[in-house]
Amino acid sequence: MTKASAEPAKRIAAIDLGTNSFHAVLVDIYPDGSFRTVNKLKEMVSLAEKGLEDKLSREAMNRGLEALRRIKFLCDSYEVENILAFATSAIREAENGGDFIQEVSEEVGIKVRAISGQMEAEMIGFAVRHGIALGEEMVLMIDIGGGSVEFIIGNNKEFIYYNSLKLGVARMAAAFVASDPIKESEIEELQKHFREELTEVIKLAKKHKVKTIIGSSGTMENIGAMVASKNEITANRSLNELEFSAKDFKNLYEDFIQLDKKHRLKVKALEEKRVDIINPGMVLLKFLVDEFKIKKIRISEEALREGMILNFIETEKDQLNLDLVANFKDPRRRSIFELLRKCDWLEAHSTHVANFALQLFDEFKAELKLKEGDRELLEYASLMHDIGYYISYRKHHKHALYLIKNSDLLGFKEDEVDLMANVARYHRKSAPTKKHIPYKELSKKLRKRVKKLSALLRVADGLDRSHYQNVQKLEIENNKESIRLLITTHSAPELEIWGCLRKRDLLQKVTGKELKVFQVVEKS
Numbered sequence: 001m002t003k004a005s006a007e008p009a010k011r012i013a014a015i016d017l018g019t020n021s022f023h024a025v026l027v028d029i030y031p032d033g034s035f036r037t038v039n040k041l042k043e044m045v046s047l048a049e050k051g052l053e054d055k056l057s058r059e060a061m062n063r064g065l066e067a068l069r070r071i072k073f074l075c076d077s078y079e080v081e082n083i084l085a086f087a088t089s090a091i092r093e094a095e096n097g098g099d100f101i102q103e104v105s106e107e108v109g110i111k112v113r114a115i116s117g118q119m120e121a122e123m124i125g126f127a128v129r130h131g132i133a134l135g136e137e138m139v140l141m142i143d144i145g146g147g148s149v150e151f152i153i154g155n156n157k158e159f160i161y162y163n164s165l166k167l168g169v170a171r172m173a174a175a176f177v178a179s180d181p182i183k184e185s186e187i188e189e190l191q192k193h194f195r196e197e198l199t200e201v202i203k204l205a206k207k208h209k210v211k212t213i214i215g216s217s218g219t220m221e222n223i224g225a226m227v228a229s230k231n232e233i234t235a236n237r238s239l240n241e242l243e244f245s246a247k248d249f250k251n252l253y254e255d256f257i258q259l260d261k262k263h264r265l266k267v268k269a270l271e272e273k274r275v276d277i278i279n280p281g282m283v284l285l286k287f288l289v290d291e292f293k294i295k296k297i298r299i300s301e302e303a304l305r306e307g308m309i310l311n312f313i314e315t316e317k318d319q320l321n322l323d324l325v326a327n328f329k330d331p332r333r334r335s336i337f338e339l340l341r342k343c344d345w346l347e348a349h350s351t352h353v354a355n356f357a358l359q360l361f362d363e364f365k366a367e368l369k370l371k372e373g374d375r376e377l378l379e380y381a382s383l384m385h386d387i388g389y390y391i392s393y394r395k396h397h398k399h400a401l402y403l404i405k406n407s408d409l410l411g412f413k414e415d416e417v418d419l420m421a422n423v424a425r426y427h428r429k430s431a432p433t434k435k436h437i438p439y440k441e442l443s444k445k446l447r448k449r450v451k452k453l454s455a456l457l458r459v460a461d462g463l464d465r466s467h468y469q470n471v472q473k474l475e476i477e478n479n480k481e482s483i484r485l486l487i488t489t490h491s492a493p494e495l496e497i498w499g500c501l502r503k504r505d506l507l508q509k510v511t512g513k514e515l516k517v518f519q520v521v522e523k524s
Helices: 060-076 089-093 099-109 117-129 169-176 184-197 199-207 217-231 246-256 276-293 305-315 330-340 347-364 372-384 394-403 415-425 444-462 494-504 505-511
Strands: 008-019 021-029 035-044 080-085 113-114 139-144 149-154 158-163 212-216 244-245 298-299 471-478 482-489 512-521
Touching: 008 060, 008 482, 021 060, 021 298, 021 305, 021 444, 060 080, 060 099, 080 099, 080 305, 089 099, 089 113, 099 415, 113 505, 117 139, 117 149, 117 158, 117 169, 117 212, 117 298, 117 330, 139 217, 139 276, 149 199, 158 199, 158 482, 169 184, 169 276, 169 298, 184 199, 184 276, 184 347, 199 276, 212 217, 212 276, 217 244, 217 276, 217 298, 244 246, 246 276, 246 298, 298 347, 305 512, 347 372, 347 471, 372 444, 372 505, 394 415, 415 444, 482 494, 482 505, 505 512
Parallel strands: 008 080, 080 113, 139 212, 212 298, 482 512
Antiparallel strands: 008 021, 021 035, 139 149, 149 158, 244 298, 471 482
16 A cells, blocks of 8 residues: 655665675665665675785675675666765775775766764764664663774763774684684783773773673674574564673673584574684673673664664755654654554554553553553554554554564564564454464463553553544543443543443453443533
8 A cells, every 4th residue: 555655755775885795775765754674785795805904805806896786786776866885994994995996986886985983983873873772871882893893882862982993803813813713812812902902992881880782783693693592582583672691692602612613603593604703703792791791782783874874864854855753862762653654644543542551551550560661562552553554444453463563663672572563463353362373472471461451452442433532531440349431522422432341351351350431421
C-alpha cells in the first residue's frame, strides 16, 4: 500500500572506504528526517594485506576499484541521487592515497573525500548516539577497524573526547603478532603499546568513572556475536543493543586467545575473514575491560556510514525541506514515531488508547507485579497497535506484529521488540495462546508479561471502539473482588461499553476479578 505521506524525499548512498572492507548502505530519507535502508553491500578489499605500509599496493588499489565499480552499479540500479564516499585510515595515510582517490573519480565516477581521524570519530559517535539509548552516564564508544580505532567518551548530551588512533587490528597484527596461537609475550607487548597510546583516553575514562563500553563495526560486532553464541543470548534479528557482561566476555577471551587458526575457524559466529586479525581486537577489549573495571558491553550496528547520513541530513535539511519534528533525542521514542509516521498511523485513536492503557498500568502495576520499564513498552505497543492498517484492515493485528518485529527499531533489545510486537498483536481477536508460533517462541517470563500488558491494552482499546475519542474521562475503582470502570463521555456510551466488556476476559483472568463499566452522568 502506498501512502503519499510516506514518500521519501531523497535516496542517497553512504560508502565507508575502510582498511579491510568497503561498506555501502543505500537509504531513503523521509520528510521527517528519518531514513530507511534500501540495500547494503560489503566488499572485502584488504588494503593492508601485507601490513599497513607507506603505499597502497597496485593489487590493493585494483581490488578497491573493482569493489567500487560493483557498488556504483548497485547505486545506479537503485537510482541513487547522491553518493557520499569517505576514505579512512589506510587511504588517508598512504603516500599514494591521493592517486587512488583520483583513479576512483576518473574510472568509477565516485568522488571520495578523505576525512580526518577526528571527524571520523565524531561521526561514529553521532551514529552510536542515534542508534543506542544512552543516558547521563559517561560511556566509552569504540570502533575497532583494520587501520585505526576510534575512541569517543560521552553521553546522551555531549562528547568530551573523540579521536582516531592507529591501533587497528590489521596494523597491530602485522606489527606485534608473529605466532599462532598468539604468545603471552606478544599479548604483553600489545598491552604495553595500548597503555602508551591511550594515555589521554585512560585518564578521562577514569576521571568520569566509565563502566560501560559500546562497540560498533565489524570487530566489535563479531566479538558480540561470539559472546551471544557462547552464552545463548538472543541475537537472532539484530546485534544492535546486544548487551553482555564483562564476565561473559572474559569467559570467551580465556578460551579463544589460546586457539590456533585451525581451531579459531571452528568457533561459532567468528567470520572467516577475521580469523587472522581478530586477536589484537580481543586483547584491546580485554585491556580496556580490565583497566576501567568495565561492568557491561553493548553493541551498536550504527557506525560511520550512518554518521555520514546523519551529517548529510543535518547539512541539507533546509534544502530538502525536512521537518525534523520526529527526531527525538531518545532513539527509542524517535524510532517508534518514525515507524508510526511511515505507516500513516491513526494518531488520535492510538494516542487516546495509549493514555487509557497507561492509566490502567499505573492502577494495576503493583497487583500484576509489573516493572516500571513495562510502562514505556506498553505505551509504545499501544501507539503502534493499529499500524497493521497500513497493509490492510483484515488481520491488521497480525500485520502489526510483523511490522514491529521487522522495522529495525533502534535502542531496543530483541526481547523488548518481541514484547511490544506481541502486545500490539493481541489488542484484538484471540488472547495470547501457545498455538500461535510467535508467542510460543517467547520465553516463559516474556509470555507472562505479554499476557498482562495485552490484558490492559485490550480494555484500553475497547474504550475507544468508535475511534472518535468519545470517552473523555476514565476513573478506576479497584477493590479485592471487582474492577469498576467509570466513564464520562461526549455522547451515548453504548459502543464503548460494549467494546470494553467484549475485551475484558483477559484482564479478569490475570486479576481474578470481575470487570464492569458504568457511565458517569455529569450534573449540569
